[in-house]
Amino acid sequence: MREILGSTLTLIRLTLRAVPLLATIEFVSVMGMAVAAPLLAYGLGLTANGLATGGAWRAGLIWLGGGLGATLVARIASSAVQATMEDQLEGHLDRELLDLTSGIPGIAHHERPDIADRLAHIREESRELKYGATALGSFLSVLAGSATIMVLLVTIHPVLLTLVILAGVRIWVAGRTGRNLQRIQRATAAHHRKIQLLTDLAGSPRHGLEIRAYGLRSVLLDEFERLHRNRDVPRWTAFRRDVWRDLLMTMVFTTGYGCAIAFVLWQTRLGNLNAGDVAMVVLLIPQLDRTASGLATSTRQMARMLDTVANLRWLRRYAEEHSWSSGRTPAPTHLRDGIRLRNVSFGYPGSTGQAVTDLDLFLPAGSTVAIIGDNGAGKSTLAKLLLRLYDPTGGTVEVDGIDLHQLDPRSWHERTSAGFQDFVKYEFTAQETIGIGDLARMDDLESLEAAARRGGATDVVAELPAGLATQLGRRFAGGVDLSGGQWQRLALARAFMRPHPLLLTLDEPTAALDPEAEYALFERFAAASSRTTRRNGGITVLVSHRFSTVRMADLIVVMEAGRIIEVGTHDQLLDSGGLYHELFNLQAKAYM
């Protein structure tokens, strides 16, 4: 109950913050319409009675005129604002979702399957939330309309209360049906999401390539049908049960309707009721029927809406709890000493093992540090811990002696930059694709050109039909698609946009380039980074499998099975005759 109340208040607050004026107009209009309908019946009853008995019929006409006028004004106002209100609410919600999910400093929520699932669910449902204000308005208005009808019926004759009870039963049955449907929808949600995944796979050009190459069409179709059966059979059974139940309730209510009219006519004949009362009952009972089924639908809608709002509240709480707001110290502008890892361990959320264990390492200010090791050795994990995309589960990472925990995560992220192997192909203009690496300089042509030069992307940009202004990606009309290597050069340029980061992590960012291109790139980069070093002591961390690149680093860290097993310069490690020596010789032979 507390959750329902909390979600209702959240929905009201959200609506009033996003669309205060439109929501008020909509709310007043639907309430007006709901109450005006039974009052029209009341006016008609008064008029009919006045005319039949020669009494005061004018008051009835005033009720009638007032009710009609109010209904008309309310209907016009509601239809004028509803669509705009829903659109604006949708925009507001999309912005909030984007802000919440991208505002969480770490990335664990993207990688924990349970949370990722819940986020996908919220994103899917949030489309519905734009109707939240309308649903709440119609729910409250139907409630107000029903109350007015009930009062009017009971004032005509207390026996008519039976009809109100019947309507109540109808609403209760519909509420149960709604809850059952929700339960079935939740139980089949996993099948539903898999169906969507398959539909997305089939529609995406990237996957289309493999689907054809491996002849996956028939497998996909079979799986699609199986999932549909698993999802739909329980739903259809429930739908069929609902139809029967609804039919039964309609029959009971219609019988009640007939009995009520017969009762009112009988009472009129006895002289206990008059013609106006008969007119009112004949008009009010269908209204009661409509509001009862309206209330049932509204209750179902509201239950779904509140479920979605409850998820949104959960996301807000999650974002708040994971905002790392304990760190308030601004990140330094210069590194004097360096970054030190003390006994750092980390296990991914949801996995039992440790990805890295007991890491002790010092990265001196101004150095270029290369990390090498086999697949799964923990190189990327180490890079992500330095960037504070995760918090260590044990030990500390210190920046110039300050625990990374104490630094404001946003200010640390503003002083770091990164290039990843699985970089994002932003389908923006080339300028935006590079410029988002440093939003403050996104419109500064000189910075963009310098970043493109460092990332080896000058030629890529020069060959684009409209240079930096070219729209990238096939999804847009006139958009230009690029090769894997070209996309990667733009991603590198993006990583080089920030001129003097305190930490630049390059996690195999050149995997799509050939060794010569990688070598040339790192030579250029080493020259640029030595300037950075002189300026603010920034550290570059480079994850690579290519020894030609690694050897130019000031410090080489060799990892194996989540542990650091060797640290030193190229010459020191070659002399020590350890794993580095062995791997270096292996690769050298392969290139001979």
Ligand SMILES: Nc1ncnc2c1ncn2[C@@H]1O[C@H](COP(=O)(O)OP(=O)(O)OP(=O)(O)O)[C@@H](O)[C@H]1O
């Ligand atoms: N998101 C994740 N969730 C769970 N486990 C993960 C995740 N990412 C990596 N791991 C695990 O952590 C360990 C270290 O992975 P990491 O990506 O750091 O290795 P790596 O040395 O960078 O490998 P590669 O050279 O293949 O990129 C591996 O055992 C991997 O399976």
